[in-house]
Amino acid sequence: MSQYVDDDRTMPRFRVNRRAMTDPEVFEKEKELIFNRSWLYIGHETELKKPNDFRTRNVAGRPLIFARDAKGQIRVWINSCPHRGAMLCRQPSGNARFMTCFYHGWSFSTAGDMVSMPGDASYGPDFERPGLAGPAKVDSYRGFVFVSFDHDIVDLPTYLAGAKEYIDLVSDMSEVGMEVLEGTHEYSCRANWKLLVENSYDGYHAMSTHQRYFEMVVAARGSLDAGAVLADSRAIDLGNGHAVAAGSAGSGSIFGRALSPEAEAEREARFERLRAKHGNAWVDRLNGSRNMVIFPNLVIIDLVMGVVIRKIDPISPDYMEVTAWELAPPDEGEELKRQRLDNFLTFWGPGGLASPDDVEALETCQRAYASAGELEWSDISRGMHKPTVATSDEFQMRTFWRRWNQLITGEELPPEEHEPLPEFWRAPRLELATEESVAAG
CATH class of the missing domain: 2.102.10.10 (Rieske [2Fe-2S] iron-sulphur domain)
Structure with missing residues (x-):
């Protein structure tokens, strides 16, 4: 067994040793074996x-x-x-x-x-x-620029593996190409960088940590069946340590305040035009939500009416800096843009109703790791025994940790076995859909 990861398939149980979050020697290994050798x-x-x-x-x-x-x-x-x-x-x-x-x-x-x-x-x-x-x-x-300091690394498409499909989903939301808006969110967190990686696609914490935000949404909408949305979702291994927590059609906007009828009509009209280009099934997926981590430190989140690009920079074992931008369709009308930005900024960023909750949670974790001698392991087992894994399970974090463990220790753990994804989650992107294929979905 690795000194950092306990991957017990018999129980089943998955644990991470908290020294991975505090040990300066681990941090130095990460710089050399992960950040110097990744895209x-x-x-x-x-x-x-x-x-x-x-x-x-x-x-x-x-x-x-x-x-x-x-x-x-x-x-x-x-x-x-x-x-x-x-x-x-x-x-x-x-x-x-x-x-x-x-x-x-x-x-x-x-x-x-x-x-x-x-x-x-x-x-x-x-x-x-x-x-x-x-x-x-x-x-x-698709406009996302990467660098690597490793002359021998595999080419970028090979490295991205299944993450390319989810970058496509985000990039296809505009008919003229998505663009990064002016303005940057910059903040820091006194916690280990891997805690924010976990948090970025952890659906399990949403309702408890962000209770005040969801109380606001319920007051604005009248109701919110978040449990049903989370149940109809999937956590997906994308290869090479990348993973995504993906929601079904309509889940991307349900966690924010409802759009006006005019803004909703404009958004639906754009989706209809996209259906003619890429097919119904692809646009149904596009109209869902996705929280993706591209190993090791790039986060792309399409949720609450906005796409977040988040770069996590480790500074020390217990300190990180975070930079985030919004990716948006430049071809939308002013009123739809205003309402989307309002939803986006209410949830995201250092001044939103959600990000400060996450920073507080992660910093309390890091402070508590001072007792790692008495409480040595963190548990990331949720969903291991289930035939399918939802975004509220922890499969996506285990995917990250297995790749991390492989690069740090050389130990390669076998992939986790679950039922194959239903057809909805595998619908392909069509370059030019025929009328027959659009009708068939």
């Missing part, structure tokens, strides 16, 4: 609308420049001058043809080429003028 999210292409736009981001502890060069190509550079190491870009975002180091004045284009250096003649004609350095790999899928 990691840096940003969405729509954040860089014009040539020479840039954003600065930290990924796996490294300062990076996320940019679109003068020809429109997405680029990622290490935010460090090759001369003496000073940061080139010290602003979070901007637009500039050249990036000039304030220390000694070396200047580079957004394509990474050196364009000037003061006293150039002092270096001699044969001196190699260095350009900017970048990560080992940069690639994107």
